[in-house]
Amino acid sequence: MAAITTSSAMISAPTLCVSAAGGRTNRRRHIDPKTGHALEILGHAIEYLTDEFVHEAATFSAGDEKLKAVQLLMTLNRQVYFGCPLAPTLGERCGFFLRACFG
Numbered sequence: 001m002a003a004i005t006t007s008s009a010m011i012s013a014p015t016l017c018v019s020a021a022g023g024r025t026n027r028r029r030h031i032d033p034k035t036g037h038a039l040e041i042l043g044h045a046i047e048y049l050t051d052e053f054v055h056e057a058a059t060f061s062a063g064d065e066k067l068k069a070v071q072l073l074m075t076l077n078r079q080v081y082f083g084c085p086l087a088p089t090l091g092e093r094c095g096f097f098l099r100a101c102f103g
Contacts, residue, residue, distance in 0.1 A: 029084040042077040046070055 031039070049070050060067065088096070 027089065028087040029081065030087050031081075031084050035080060035084060038080055039077060042073055042080065046073045046077065049073070 049066060053066050053070070
């Protein structure tokens with residue numbers, strides 16, 4: 001788990017989405033409209049700061065405040081995304097349907 005500290009709070013976010021079997025999962029998530037809007041805003045902010053950083057032709061350094069801001073926004077973006085519930089797989093949906101019909 002990664003963590004970024006700010007002056008008043010510590011924000012932690014998973015670096016990978018890991019399944020119970022220990023492998024990485026590519027499952028979809030249920031994203032409601034409010035959360036989708038938040039992800040969109042965060043994405044635009046990340047893109048804006050990154051473009052600004054590139055157009056200034058700045059050199060990368062660990063102490064750069066703009067780079068820290070981009071990292072913070074990316075961490076928040078991951079937190080919001082991974083906070084959304086996993087959508088059931090096709091197999092799970094078929095199982096729910098069969099149990100409802102014949103269970």
